[in-house]
Amino acid sequence: MGFEPPQRLTRALGETYGDAAAAEWLGALPALAEEALGRASLTAERVVAPGGRSSLVVLVRRPDGTPAALKLAPVFTRPDLERAALAHWNGWGAVEAVESEDGTSLLLERLHPEVSLRSLPDAKALLEAAGVVRKLWVEPPAGHGFESVAERTERQAAALEPHRADAAAGALASAALQARDELLAGESESVLLHGCFREGKVLAGDRAPWLAVGPEPLVGERAYDLARLVRDRVEDLVAASAGASAARRRLNRLADSVDVDRERLRGWTLFRAVESAARSLAAGRRQEAEVLLEFAGWL
Numbered sequence: 001m002g003f004e005p006p007q008r009l010t011r012a013l014g015e016t017y018g019d020a021a022a023a024e025w026l027g028a029l030p031a032l033a034e035e036a037l038g039r040a041s042l043t044a045e046r047v048v049a050p051g052g053r054s055s056l057v058v059l060v061r062r063p064d065g066t067p068a069a070l071k072l073a074p075v076f077t078r079p080d081l082e083r084a085a086l087a088h089w090n091g092w093g094a095v096e097a098v099e100s101e102d103g104t105s106l107l108l109e110r111l112h113p114e115v116s117l118r119s120l121p122d123a124k125a126l127l128e129a130a131g132v133v134r135k136l137w138v139e140p141p142a143g144h145g146f147e148s149v150a151e152r153t154e155r156q157a158a159a160l161e162p163h164r165a166d167a168a169a170g171a172l173a174s175a176a177l178q179a180r181d182e183l184l185a186g187e188s189e190s191v192l193l194h195g196c197f198r199e200g201k202v203l204a205g206d207r208a209p210w211l212a213v214g215p216e217p218l219v220g221e222r223a224y225d226l227a228r229l230v231r232d233r234v235e236d237l238v239a240a241s242a243g244a245s246a247a248r249r250r251l252n253r254l255a256d257s258v259d260v261d262r263e264r265l266r267g268w269t270l271f272r273a274v275e276s277a278a279r280s281l282a283a284g285r286r287q288e289a290e291v292l293l294e295f296a297g298w299l
Contacts, residue, residue: 044060081216111204183223247295
């Protein structure tokens, strides 16, 4: 079968890691996929689309007919860190790695990629999401190689700094950078975090009703991990007549549901929303950026 990468993957890799690096890996992808399939004697069924933004996932069958999912990712996206996090969670709240032979491929248990928490009504989805993410917040393994929240957001803050002068984002960029500085000054937690947790990253499974996938693991405080979830379905919030109050209620409910400080969650939600908006502006997705900035302004 062909291994044509979904459009979302092609676009996201180029935006995040540069067109040259993305093109080189995407060009080698068919051969990499065939090699990984042959190495484990897997039979490919189909490529998951639209798929993720940093890897290709192929639904496969193992030699005994057991369904699985083969995930291929370029080395520069650090799939080794995902492997380490999944091994540490060992199936608790997250997809389980069946086999991992090298640095760029993972054989995972088969979930239901077409059924994520986004298929549920919003209130139910948030309740289920809170139950999943709290399972992931465990002590990191000894000698781990995960970066910290401070390290990850230092790079993001450096990229956000020039936006202080933007007519559209200047005030919010300054507020977001100030919030980050204050949050890091008072940070005391250091647990293992998913790093990119949202409704679309939680899929239906057979071993458990809902399991997290696609971590970008790091260590730090729980409020950082919850911040991306707060703005799920942001387009619906912005379109609603009472969107601002609904967004603040959602933030408070999520904070209370997992015993996270409301103000710390508000600060990280602000920073992560404005940082995402800045990346959207840089990529020319102005409408997406405007939605995120409107949401950030409500906080």
